[in-house]
Amino acid sequence: MMAMLFSVSEVMMGLRNVLKHGDKALLRVSREVTNFDVRLHSLLDDLKETNDYNEGMGLAAPQVGILRRAVVVTDISGVEDVTIELVNPEIISLSEETEEVAEGCLSVPDVWALVRRAKYVKVKAQDRDGKPFELDVTDNFLARAIQHEIDHLNGQLFTKLAGRYLSEQEIEDVMFERERELAKRRKAAKATAGSRRVRSW
C-alpha cells in the first residue's frame, strides 16, 4: 500500500505548473543549456509529462519557469504521437512557403489566432546527452510547433505574431477540422480507428 502511494506521488511529481500570459518569465530570453546532467533529464521528463497531460503540441522550459533553452515538441505525423526533445535548438532554414494556421498556446488558454509561419523547417539541436543532430522537418504541424517553441526560448508569445484572433465559433470549427485532418493522417499512417484529442501549443 505504501509502495503504491509512493509511486502515485512520484508520477505526480513530474507535472509542473504552466505559467500563464502576464508572467514576466514568459517574456525573457532563455540561456543556453551547458550541463547535460540529471537535472536536465528530469526537466525534459517533466516537460514531456506536462505537455502530454495538457494535450500540448509542445512545451518550452520557460513555460514552467526554467529559463533554459530546452523544449519538447509532439510529432503527430505517425500512428503514435512521438515526443522530440530539442536542447539548444536553432533554426537552420525556413521554407519560403508559408501558411496561416490557427494556433494556440498552453500559456495563453482559450485564445486562438491565425499565425503565418514557414511550412517546413530545418533545425539543429542537441539531445539530452549533448549529442548534436539535425532535423529536416516536412510535417507542417511539427514545423509549426518547433517555430512556436523556439519563440518561447526568445521570450516571444504567439500573440505577437497573431494575424487575427478567432471567435469561439471559429475555434470550435478549427477543432472540428483538425480532428478530421488528424483522422485522415492517422488513416494514411495505417492506424486503427478511434477519435484523437486535439493538441494545442
Ligand code: NI
Ligand atoms: Ni506556447
